[in-house]
Amino acid sequence: MMITHVDKPQRKLQEIVAQRFDKSVSVPEIFFVSEAAKISQVCWAMAKRFHQGGRILAFGNGACATDAHHVAVEFVHPVIVGKRALPALALTNDSATLTAYRVHGKNAESEFREQLKILARPVDMALGFSPDGKCENVLEAMKEARGRGLLTLGFAGKGGGVLANAGLDFCFTVPDDDPFVIQETHETLYHVLWELVHVFFEHEGLLE
Amino acid sequence: MRKGWTHNIALRENKCREMYQMNNSNGSKYDKLFYPFLFEGGKVDVKEVLRQVQQSTIQKCQEVIAIRKATMENNSQLIISTGIAMAAAFSKGATLFAFGNGGSTSDAQDIVVDLFNPLYHNWKQLPAVALTNDVSVITAVGNDVGFENVFARQIIALGRKEDIALGISTSGNSKNVIAALKQAKKQDMLTVSIAGYDGGEMARSEFVDFCLITPSDYVPRLQEAQATVYHTVLHVVQAVIANPDLY
Numbered sequence: 001m002m003i004t005h006v007d008k009p010q011r012k013l014q015e016i017v018a019q020r021f022d023k024s025v026s027v028p029e030i031f032f033v034s035e036a037a038k039i040s041q042v043c044w045a046m047a048k049r050f051h052q053g054g055r056i057l058a059f060g061n062g063a064c065a066t067d068a069h070h071v072a073v074e075f076v077h078p079v080i081v082g083k084r085a086l087p088a089l090a091l092t093n094d095s096a097t098l099t100a101y102r103v104h105g106k107n108a109e110s111e112f113r114e115q116l117k118i119l120a121r122p123v124d125m126a127l128g129f130s131p132d133g134k135c136e137n138v139l140e141a142m143k144e145a146r147g148r149g150l151l152t153l154g155f156a157g158k159g160g161g162v163l164a165n166a167g168l169d170f171c172f173t174v175p176d177d178d179p180f181v182i183q184e185t186h187e188t189l190y191h192v193l194w195e196l197v198h199v200f201f202e203h204e205g206l207l208e
Numbered sequence: 209m210r211k212g213w214t215h216n217i218a219l220r221e222n223k224c225r226e227m228y229q230m231n232n233s234n235g236s237k238y239d240k241l242f243y244p245f246l247f248e249g250g251k252v253d254v255k256e257v258l259r260q261v262q263q264s265t266i267q268k269c270q271e272v273i274a275i276r277k278a279t280m281e282n283n284s285q286l287i288i289s290t291g292i293a294m295a296a297a298f299s300k301g302a303t304l305f306a307f308g309n310g311g312s313t314s315d316a317q318d319i320v321v322d323l324f325n326p327l328y329h330n331w332k333q334l335p336a337v338a339l340t341n342d343v344s345v346i347t348a349v350g351n352d353v354g355f356e357n358v359f360a361r362q363i364i365a366l367g368r369k370e371d372i373a374l375g376i377s378t379s380g381n382s383k384n385v386i387a388a389l390k391q392a393k394k395q396d397m398l399t400v401s402i403a404g405y406d407g408g409e410m411a412r413s414e415f416v417d418f419c420l421i422t423p424s425d426y427v428p429r430l431q432e433a434q435a436t437v438y439h440t441v442l443h444v445v446q447a448v449i450a451n452p453d454l455y
Binding site: 009010012013014016017018020021024025028029031032033036037039040041043044062063065066067069070073074077079080179180183184187188191192194195196199200203205206 | 252254257258259260261262263264265266268269270272273276277279280284287288291292310311313314315317318321322325327328427428429431432435436439440443444447448453454455
């Protein structure tokens, strides 16, 4: 009797854990199998930009801001000894700059677009995260980036929202609504882009 | 001064390039496995390069899936126990302090925002602070008393015995993360750690109450599995807080 009483809640928690892991195992498989060809094209496009001196400018809101930081550290300070440092910046780091858009009557929703206007060069790459594809400030920044000739990369989920139809060079949509699995799949995606962009540096003829 | 500094950076960059080229010409086990075409010589066929990159992409995805499965098999009970302990601490008023270096900083900040501004509408907002946010504090402590103390110093200043310290280190050996966990235990806090490899020192330290390990020695993949681990812990925390009968 006692054992049943203890077991039932444990079973409930075990179910929660199992469901969480099931999602984190099944969604990436679907995503990467269907997107592998596009991923290889993006690696090539990014390698060309890096070859010309381009930098990644990454941005996103909330949890996605941490992904923007992660992208920056991945490229700037590689975990694998001997991989060359590549330029990447997160537009989410500077609390003074970000909050500055809240004063002087400026449009606070345009913090990424405004930073791109000042920082971006045409040869750069804009990497915007928006799990539902509807983050206004990400969409505005992407529009600005397109207008300036940057390579535009969108990371979305939940059907892709507006971002998937914003005329980006490449937009990835994780086919699920769960914010955690969208984020985890994005993490593998930017890790893979970082790992495989190096392949193209070995073939300089492909970078012109 | 500045010229010398720039020169040093340039030397290091050159060294990196040399090592990179050396690695590739020698062909590390890793490179040979994933980029076999680099060692075949001859002219480059772009279609072939793209095809190999696609294959490699799918292989990397399968690797993270395997690590997640292994983590689930080895750790599901420990994840539940960790979540229950954290939920108990939160229900007594705990604040969670999260810290790590590099990509683990992103994870620490991710945990904080997931607690502070949950993405699921029925989740409770919980107090959490990332110890990597204030660059003034980090650089002041790092410059004055060493980088090893950047998190421990903040635990001394901010931590109370009812609080939670959560340290992330892919190797399990990051000195500043270990120092902060040790300090947190000195202050009777609940100490939780997330590590890769075999858990390193964090897995063997008595000042760590819970150490959740993603068993892999390749940082990008184990880090992706770590995200699943702490997301799952948060699910357990919220389930227990919503329904205390669950433990």
